[in-house]
Amino acid sequence: MTVPFHLGVRAHDFNPCPLPQLIEKLGEHSFSSIQFALHKSFPESAPTLGALSPGTAAYYGEAFRQAGIRIAVLGCYVNIIDPDPARRAQALNDFSTHLRLARDFEASLVGTETGSVGKGYTPDNFTEEAFEQVAASVKAMVAEAERFGVTVGIEAGINHPLHTAQLTRRLLDEVASSNLQIIFDAANLMTPDNYLQQESIVAEALELLGDRIAVLHLKDFTVRDGRIEIVPAGQGLLNFAPLLHYMKYKRPHIQGLLESTPEEHMNGSAELLRRMYNEI
Numbered sequence: 001m002t003v004p005f006h007l008g009v010r011a012h013d014f015n016p017c018p019l020p021q022l023i024e025k026l027g028e029h030s031f032s033s034i035q036f037a038l039h040k041s042f043p044e045s046a047p048t049l050g051a052l053s054p055g056t057a058a059y060y061g062e063a064f065r066q067a068g069i070r071i072a073v074l075g076c077y078v079n080i081i082d083p084d085p086a087r088r089a090q091a092l093n094d095f096s097t098h099l100r101l102a103r104d105f106e107a108s109l110v111g112t113e114t115g116s117v118g119k120g121y122t123p124d125n126f127t128e129e130a131f132e133q134v135a136a137s138v139k140a141m142v143a144e145a146e147r148f149g150v151t152v153g154i155e156a157g158i159n160h161p162l163h164t165a166q167l168t169r170r171l172l173d174e175v176a177s178s179n180l181q182i183i184f185d186a187a188n189l190m191t192p193d194n195y196l197q198q199e200s201i202v203a204e205a206l207e208l209l210g211d212r213i214a215v216l217h218l219k220d221f222t223v224r225d226g227r228i229e230i231v232p233a234g235q236g237l238l239n240f241a242p243l244l245h246y247m248k249y250k251r252p253h254i255q256g257l258l259e260s261t262p263e264e265h266m267n268g269s270a271e272l273l274r275r276m277y278n279e280i
Contacts, residue, residue, distance in 0.1 A: 005247070005256070005278070006253060007258065008257045009257060010037075010260070013261060013262065013263065022041070023063065023064070026067070027067065029266055029270060030270070031258075032255075033255045034064070035259070036073070036074055036075060037076070050097050057105045075112075077112050080137040081115050081117050096141070098110045102148065109151040111183050113154070113157050114157070117130050121159050125160055126161070126163065127161075142177045146177060151180070153183040153214055154168070154180065155182070155184075165204055165205035165208045165209060183215050183216075184213045186238060186243060189201055191228065192226050198237075206250070215255050215256070215257060218256045219261065220233045220238045232268070233272070233273060234269050234273070235265070241280060247277070
């Protein structure tokens with residue numbers, strides 16, 4: 001029996017709409033799971049990240065559960081290495097709120113990127129000091145996650161302190177807890193200088209991170225004017241075959257989430273990925 005392809009989507013990639021309409025759209029696209037960042041999809045329900053209540057979480061969690069949709073990633077994308085101590089403390093507090101409410105959302109993994117020690121791109125992100133700040137923040141986050149029996153999902157990004165699979169592996173080794181897992185986005189590791197070596201980069205990442213990958217982001221990119229540009233999945237340069245092979249044969253039933261594909265392109269991207277998965 002062929003292992004089914006568990007394809008979901010980032011909820012806020014749909015055009016803004018009421019909750020019942022969002023659930024209807026998810027069904028029309030046959031998406032079985034979502035990455036859900038409440039403040040992005042329904043900002044009126046999240047005036048501040050720290051203000052979320054168990055009632056808010058239960059309201060959305062129950063609605064998705066009744067529709068048969070699982071929250072694969074509860075998104076709380078905050079800057080966990082903000083150079084301002086007060087803002088960093090607030091970011092960690094907001095993340096802790098999501099960890100505490102994850103079970104009310106009926107989610108088990110709360111995800112974020114690391115953020116930046118400056119605004120936008122800065123070479124300061126590539127220092128040992130920046131990595132050590134990531135490790136310190138993640139250790140605190142994971143300790144909190146252990147208290148509530150949920151998981152921290154960290155996502156690497158090319159302009160962040162976690163910009164390679166090797167550094168991501170180092171973080172896993174330094175934070176010795178199974179409550180830390182990885183959200184793997186192959187496109188996040190691509191640069192104008194390395195994208196032609198994507199086959200070896202992805203193969204190494206899947207080998208290094210292995211069964212510590214909890215969820216995959218499925219997005220695509222191209223290179224224009226010497227810069228990486230994100231495009232709808234299937235319309236760019238990313239070779240999805242190794243990722244789909246990993247999902248089908250190495251980690252059966254793992255969830256893949258379509259990301260940064262606008263609503264008008266979702267059908268085409270989803271059909272392409274489903275066809276490729278069946279043919280792998």
